[in-house]
Amino acid sequence: MSAPTRPPITPRGEEKVFFDRLREHKLVFQRCAGCSHAVFPLRTVCPHCFGESLDLERAAGTGTVYSFTAQARASHPFFAADVPYTLVLVDLDEGVRVFANLVDCPPDDVSVGMPVEAVFDDVEPELTLLRFRPVSIEEQS
């Protein structure tokens, strides 16, 4: 039996803009020109004021863990070798929340509120995924 292949994703519209920027190792969100709210995921209409002027901004990539779970089972055979792996919701410093994996951290060491930073994982020539890793104490100071 051949090794399982990565389940494909087909980002469209605003999603494609986000994944195209990830390939450039840029984590982006939007700021509404009308009401100044930070917006994520990318949209065509602001969810706060319904304005259509949303400017792309680059996030610093730092934030804190809002919540997490360590999955002992994989969602797809492709991820089976990775279990247990940790999924995180991260509140970026800019005020938006993003979903990704946490790496370089044993599941038992993860905690809500933990400071993390973004890393860009070029998993395929055409696909870069977002990961987060803990920010070490030295790096914070």
Added chain:
Amino acid sequence: MSIRGTSAIVGAAQLDTFKTDGKSPVGLMAVAVNRALADAGLTLADVDGLFTASSYYAFPTLTLAEYLGIHPRHMDSTALGGCSFIAQLGHAAAAIQAGLCDVAVVAYGSTQRTDAGKLVSMAESSPYEQPYGLIHPIGAFGMVAQRHMAQYGTTSEQLAQYAVSAREWALLTDTAPYPTPLTVDEVLNSGVITSPLHKLDCCLVTDGGAAVVLVSAERARDLRDNPVYLLGSGEAVNHRNVSQMPDLTATEAARSSQRALQMAGVTLDQIDTAHVYDAFTISLLVLLEDLGFCAKGEGGAFVENGNLAPGGSLALNTNGAGLAQVHPGMLGMFLIIEAVQQLRGDAGRRQVPDARLSLVHGMGLTLAAHATAVLSTQPEP
């Protein structure tokens, strides 16, 4: 104008609520429809309103109408996940009141247990979640539980207490798939699937078909002496994917239930039995808080000491519900059926004495959509 008390459930049926043999999801729906109609003293020829939702069929009402060979004049495939059917009770009542149909059937069927491992969800997954390996829906509920624990100090033991209580209720039925008592330690030792949730924090995976028949309150009195009236109905929604859930510990259940209770003209303390979606122990806790059965953050303490077991302060999920009785992917229909059983006085050993008013609350997807119904033995509060 309100739909309060204008329609009633006059027929109800459920079947094969663990494992089927050689039946399709639509086949289970069809059998449930026939049995619910027989229960009402009606026939397929009377049905002119058809309501269903499904994760098997993109156009489930068409699939069911074709299978049954009927030509309804009003159709509804409202897709809100597992709470769809609870919302459809309100939609059916409104359609009956508006004269769009006279006999409305709400139906569901699934062979999720038979299909175990082969079930491909029809629901599209988010490109913001899928490439990272999230198991829908349990991974999302792991995140909900982790946040609830961090924010309120909820413990795994408290979550396990609900699974134990649900099993105790299931033991009072003749159809419990696991007819032995459960302990907190057994839940905690059942293996973590997605932290902090264990295998026994999760609902069963079963097959099942179920249906109810609604007619106007006026016609209901001619059909049977114990119709179950729809007194109130409410819906609410605020996200689709868990990565967009604004607050993992709070849901729109508060709004859908307030709408339903307000329409019904009753308060929570008048409710005799509650039937609340329990796909996971943590989802049940969060919903109990948002419905107002306990304060926000106190769900853990509320389930302790067998408070939700038979004889506790709240008659909740009196057949064991999703954790201990039946869960074919969309539980809502079965919550309705159990409420009807209680209000008809047909609940056997688990009967809550003099149950007159029931609250049915369902969620869809990961605490995303909500629908609440208030059911009553009387057309007036």
